[in-house]
Amino acid sequence: MSPDGTLSIGDLAARTRTTVKTIRFYSDQGLLPEAARSSGGHRRYGPDAPARLRTIRSLRALDVPVPEIKRVLDSGDGLEAVVARRLAGVGGQLAALRWREAALRALHECEPGQLAERLELIGAVSVPPDTSALAHYWRRLLPVRLSARLRAAVTEAAVPQPPADPTPDEVLAFARVHALATAATDGCLASHRPVTETHPDLLYDGLHEAHRLVEAAVRAGRAPGPGEALDCYVAAYARAAGARDTPAFRQALAARLAAADHPVMHRYWQLAGKLIPGLTLGAADAWLRDALAAHTATV
Structure with a gap:
C-alpha cells in the first residue's frame, strides 16, 4: 500500500x-470505483476496495446480475433482499426443470403413435406453466353479474395449479386441460355455460355450502341421495329464482340441469381431478x- 493508503x-x-x-x-462497469490515478495514469484503489471486491465476487458467484450488484453497493439495497430474490429465482428455475423433466418423460415413455x-399438447404450455388460459375460461363461463368475491372464489377452486414436482401423467393432464380451455370458442363457451339465475350471488353462495356438505357426505361414505346437502x-336454486322448494320445482330443476350438462365440462373435471387434491x-x-335425479325418480 502506498503512503496515501x-x-x-x-x-x-x-x-x-x-x-x-x-x-x-468491474471498474469499467462502475462496481469498483478508483480512488485516484498515479502520475503514470495507472489505477489506484482505496483501502475499502478489497472488502468491496470480495462482496462483488461473492454476489457474482451466486449469479447476481451486475446491475443488481451496483444497486446493492451504491444505493443501499439490502443484501437480505438480494438473497431473497435470488432464492425465489432459483426456486422458479428448479420448478421449470422439474416440469421439463416430467414432460420429457411423458414423451419418452409414450407409444410411437x-x-x-x-408433443403438440405439451409444447403449447409455457415453462414454467401458468393458469391464465384456465382462469380466462372460467371468467367467461361464470355469470356476468356474479360478484368479484364469488368469481374469484370459484375460479380459485376450479382452476388446477401445476404441481411443483409433477409426474408425467400430471404434465399430460395439465396440458390437456389447458388445450381444452384454450380451444373453447365463444360459441362453445356459451353452449356449456352453467345454469344461471336472476340472482347469481344467492345461487353460488348456496352452492358453496352444498358442496361443503357433500365433502362431509363423501367422507362418511354416503352415496348420492336425499339429505342435508341435497x-x-x-x-340455493330456489332462492336465486325467487321460487319455493317443491316437488314440482325439483322435477323441473333436475330436467334443467340434465339439459345443461355438457361433455366439455365432464372432460374438464375429469382432467382437473388428476391435479386438484380432494x-x-x-x-x-x-x-x-x-342425488337430485335419484330423489325425483322416486317422487
Whole structure:
C-alpha cells in the first residue's frame, strides 16, 4: 500500500486473489470505483476496495446480475433482499426443470403413435406453466353479474395449479386441460355455460355450502341421495329464482340441469381431478345432481 493508503491494481489483485483483468472489468462497469490515478495514469484503489471486491465476487458467484450488484453497493439495497430474490429465482428455475423433466418423460415413455400429439399438447404450455388460459375460461363461463368475491372464489377452486414436482401423467393432464380451455370458442363457451339465475350471488353462495356438505357426505361414505346437502343445493336454486322448494320445482330443476350438462365440462373435471387434491367442484356438483335425479325418480 502506498503512503496515501491507496492500492495499485496489482496489489488489489494479489490481496483478493483476483485477476487484473477481472478488476478492470468491474471498474469499467462502475462496481469498483478508483480512488485516484498515479502520475503514470495507472489505477489506484482505496483501502475499502478489497472488502468491496470480495462482496462483488461473492454476489457474482451466486449469479447476481451486475446491475443488481451496483444497486446493492451504491444505493443501499439490502443484501437480505438480494438473497431473497435470488432464492425465489432459483426456486422458479428448479420448478421449470422439474416440469421439463416430467414432460420429457411423458414423451419418452409414450407409444410411437402418440408422440406427435403429446408433443403438440405439451409444447403449447409455457415453462414454467401458468393458469391464465384456465382462469380466462372460467371468467367467461361464470355469470356476468356474479360478484368479484364469488368469481374469484370459484375460479380459485376450479382452476388446477401445476404441481411443483409433477409426474408425467400430471404434465399430460395439465396440458390437456389447458388445450381444452384454450380451444373453447365463444360459441362453445356459451353452449356449456352453467345454469344461471336472476340472482347469481344467492345461487353460488348456496352452492358453496352444498358442496361443503357433500365433502362431509363423501367422507362418511354416503352415496348420492336425499339429505342435508341435497336440500341445501335445491334451496340455493330456489332462492336465486325467487321460487319455493317443491316437488314440482325439483322435477323441473333436475330436467334443467340434465339439459345443461355438457361433455366439455365432464372432460374438464375429469382432467382437473388428476391435479386438484380432494373433491373437485365438478365431482361435488355431479354427486348432487345424481342425488337430485335419484330423489325425483322416486317422487
